[in-house]
Amino acid sequence: MAERTGRRKLSEAWFAWMLVAPAILFIAVIVAWPLAETIRLSFMEADLGGEEFVGTANYTDLLDSRNFHETVVRTFYWMFLSVGLKLILGLIGATLLNAAIPGRALFRVLVMPPWVIPIAIGCIGWLWLYNGYFGLLSGLGQRLGILDGPFEFLAYKQSAFYSAIVTDVWVGTPMVTLFLLAAMQGVSRDLYEAAWVDGAGRWYRFRRITIPQIMPVIVSMALLSAIWTFNSFEIIWILTEGGPRGATTTLIVDTYKTAISNYKFGEGAARAVIIVILLALFSLIYLFFLNKVNRKYGVK
């Protein structure tokens, strides 16, 4: 009997590995191999002409560069601000779409477009909105007397950065909204009814039932969203290409510019490796705190 269970276990392991193997192999060729290659390149002076080993020079150059420090800080600022806004708006949106009001089925459909269309297409719309002479925002601002003249949103450092944030939030919010909405609908009605019978108001029920119940989804959504936002490329590239004067250059844009636009493959690779290291560190720290949060809310 024991032998049979043992054999069954072994064959199960084989079968499981056969099921997982194709996916692993695919990832190995398309992600792991390029990653190894990136690490190798990061120790090279590499361009179209060829490669030459330079040790850690690419890294020491970066660590000494003030520009690069600013880029790192800017990237984290970009990530925290954008993810924070996405979560807040997503939570508000999900709560609104979850409210029992006529028309909510329609509202749910209307939230989806930014999520389901190509990011680049949405950016074309924003490009026009931000235009100082013909765009709606500048036009409305002038009509309402907030602006004295045409305002090019993407031409100044500050406004370009925050405009890019708004667009990034716009792209990311619908997905967060729908996932949080799904989580809210999964919360048992019994909990709400019990609280309601006890005379708990809406705000109290939201704070004490909804939020703790959907906390696991909020935190996992936050991590995924943070990683995606950190690496958000298309939006910045289409709106500003990292300008004006580097104001919207995040790490990923910097990497792309260095490696693809300027053909400095080695220096680009070093930046890519740093992105991976920073994200890995961030995820580890995050998961550490996640464990604490989970314990506090009694989630396994």
Added chain:
Amino acid sequence: MMDRYTIPQKIGLYIAVAIFLTFILLPFFEMFMASLRPLEHLFRSPYQFWSEDFSFQAYSDMWETVPLLGRYIFNSIYIASMVTAITMAFVVPAAYAFARMDFPMKSATLGIFLAVNMFTGAVLLIPLYRVLRTLGLLNTYWAMIVPGVAFLIPTGIWLLRSYLEKIPRELEEAAYVDGASRLYTLRRVVLPLAVPGLIVVGVAVFIGAYAQQFLFAITFNQTRELQPLPAGLYEFIGYQSVTWNEMMAAALVGVLPVMVIFLFLQKYLVAGLTAGAVKE
């Protein structure tokens, strides 16, 4: 009773929804308005909210300005569909193994898949270019399909695994007792039960594949006939004289087919997400 709102509360809710949706839909409204303005009035300052000469002219002219528009729309949907089909072929068996079986290094492998989320294509662009060149895939549909698949497999596994875990084990065990093989059970018992979950994950993968074609397309493909919609249209933005009204019209018409599909699928999608795809 519990869900009843007073009239002021209702008004407040609708106002809040209106503000929220204004933010979400504003760019589309702006694109639509721009597409209606004749080109010479598009660049008119100061800004005019309403013009008397709105017309749908751009919607017929765009087919000449962007002769490959139909092709771009097709390419986008074709690439996204291929990515979805291939991704699901990898994801379904793997997700099943992660949901149901015990095997050595299980959590390590799962961790690797989740870690892949950390590298978007942009990080690995240079070596990816070389890999695709080695495989002889540059400037083909595959150049855009293959990387798309790789970066969507982890998300797919993550979503489908938690869905499969919700299916009661007893059904499979009953099949084993009857002497069914593992493969047979997977095909005939588990998959039919998982259809709603498969649709949700499939739709999520399709959205990912459809929304994020731009980078791979502009980097790995130079063949104009193969470009997906965003890359095809982006090319025009660099031109000296962009006929913006036609660009907007083309962009809106370009995403229309997929929007219509989602209109029909959305009920499924929200319901499916609720059913357990994200709940732990």
